[in-house]
Amino acid sequence: MLVSRQLKLVQRPSGLFQADNFTLAEETLTELADGEILVKVIYLSLDPTQRVWAQMDSYLPAVKLGTVMRSFGLGVVVESRAEGFEKGDLVSGLTGWQTYLVAEARQLQKIPRVPDLPLDAYLGPLGMTGLTAYFGLLDVGTPKAGETLVVSAAAGAVGSMVCQMGKLKGLRVIGTTGTEAKCQWLQDELGVDQVINYKEQNVYRALRKAAPEGIDIFFDNVGGEMLDTVLTQINIGARIPLCGYISAYAANEVPGIKNLSVLISKRAKIQGFLVSDYYPRAAEAFTEMAGWLKAGKLHYRSDIYEGLETAPDVINKLFTGENTGKLLIKLADA
Numbered sequence: 001m002l003v004s005r006q007l008k009l010v011q012r013p014s015g016l017f018q019a020d021n022f023t024l025a026e027e028t029l030t031e032l033a034d035g036e037i038l039v040k041v042i043y044l045s046l047d048p049t050q051r052v053w054a055q056m057d058s059y060l061p062a063v064k065l066g067t068v069m070r071s072f073g074l075g076v077v078v079e080s081r082a083e084g085f086e087k088g089d090l091v092s093g094l095t096g097w098q099t100y101l102v103a104e105a106r107q108l109q110k111i112p113r114v115p116d117l118p119l120d121a122y123l124g125p126l127g128m129t130g131l132t133a134y135f136g137l138l139d140v141g142t143p144k145a146g147e148t149l150v151v152s153a154a155a156g157a158v159g160s161m162v163c164q165m166g167k168l169k170g171l172r173v174i175g176t177t178g179t180e181a182k183c184q185w186l187q188d189e190l191g192v193d194q195v196i197n198y199k200e201q202n203v204y205r206a207l208r209k210a211a212p213e214g215i216d217i218f219f220d221n222v223g224g225e226m227l228d229t230v231l232t233q234i235n236i237g238a239r240i241p242l243c244g245y246i247s248a249y250a251a252n253e254v255p256g257i258k259n260l261s262v263l264i265s266k267r268a269k270i271q272g273f274l275v276s277d278y279y280p281r282a283a284e285a286f287t288e289m290a291g292w293l294k295a296g297k298l299h300y301r302s303d304i305y306e307g308l309e310t311a312p313d314v315i316n317k318l319f320t321g322e323n324t325g326k327l328l329i330k331l332a333d334a
């Protein structure tokens with residue numbers, strides 16, 4: 001009998017996650033029923049939205065106390081009683097913070113393997129992160145070559161993809177982030193035109209200098225003060241794909257937006273979106289992004305830690321800005 005190690009949420013977080021928000025548990029897995037697969041989890045995807053899931057109902061109900069912490073992950077099928085799934089297949093979806101799971105096969109997606117690509121790519125550019133960047137920029141942002149794009153949390157998992165796709169689409173790209181090392185990575189390795197360290201610089205003045213002709217698209221991962229500042233410098237017809245609002249997820253107070261009325265005079269549009277609405281079109285993004293990766297036109301970085309027990313601490317790096325690129329925890333080899 002196989003035993004799965006699990007981290008269960010036992011207390012709702014306030015501020016950053018604390019170790020005692022979780023408890024370590026073990027579950028002996030039962031035999032598979034028809035339609036089910038046994039999955040060994042290889043990587044856990046650490047995502048800002050998990051902080052919201054742990055605290056409150058949102059687009060998904062809050063994680064129930066006493067249950068396995070909800071999480072995206074990548075796994076390999078160990079045993080299958082489901083048609084179309086075989087031992088060795090890669091699957092991704094809501095695996096949860098656990099080392100093994102028995103799932104109905106239709107709850108997970110089978111992932112086509114791209115030769116020579118490391119497995120972490122399937123949670124970064126070729127996973128939910130990549131889809132978010134792809135459809136958020138191309139579908140919601142509707143970029144046109146020559147326009148100016150500003151990306152917040154530019155050195156993060158989603159942001160770093162958006163910046164590069166912006167360059168691939170002929171945009172002038174300005175990225176904001178919180179450390180000099182991230183600024184350097186964005187400029188030297190990802191080809192971002194201008195970077196702003198929002199912790200060191202006055203963002204209003206730095207944007208005036210970096211985008212003297214104004215901003216056409218603001219891909220916002222942060223919200224709050226950053227959004228308020230960028231609003232003052234948007235052009236007529238600007239688009240703001242509102243991807244995330246990380247400045248508020250672990251904060252006690254959420255500042256209001258003062259400059260929203262600018263949208264009227266600029267005939268501009270701010271639009272929230274959820275990547276899950278684009279899942280039916282996932283193959284479109286997967287194919288194009290895999291092509292860019294293979295051609296060396298798209299680069300990605302994974303920030304990888306090891307061991308299930310590290311998850312409650314490591315996830316906080318998303319909120320303290322200590323991750324560069326996609327934050328993952330490795331649980332096992334494939």
Ligand SMILES: NC(=O)c1ccc[n+]([C@@H]2O[C@H](COP(=O)([O-])OP(=O)(O)OC[C@H]3O[C@@H](n4cnc5c(N)ncnc54)[C@H](OP(=O)(O)O)[C@@H]3O)[C@@H](O)[C@H]2O)c1
Pocket residue numbers: 046047048049128129132152153154155156157158159176177178179182221222242243244245246247248273274275276317318319320321322323324325326327
């Ligand atoms: N709409 C959707 O369907 C969808 C899907 C996936 C992700 N998202 C959203 O996309 C955003 C990015 O997610 P990700 O997975 O790519 O995470 P990420 O950008 O890799 O990590 C989060 C980054 O946000 C920055 N940050 C944290 N707190 C901040 C604050 N108070 N002010 C400014 N910056 C802050 C930090 O970088 P710095 O060093 O730059 O501060 C941190 O590294 C999140 O808001 C997430 O919720 C939305």
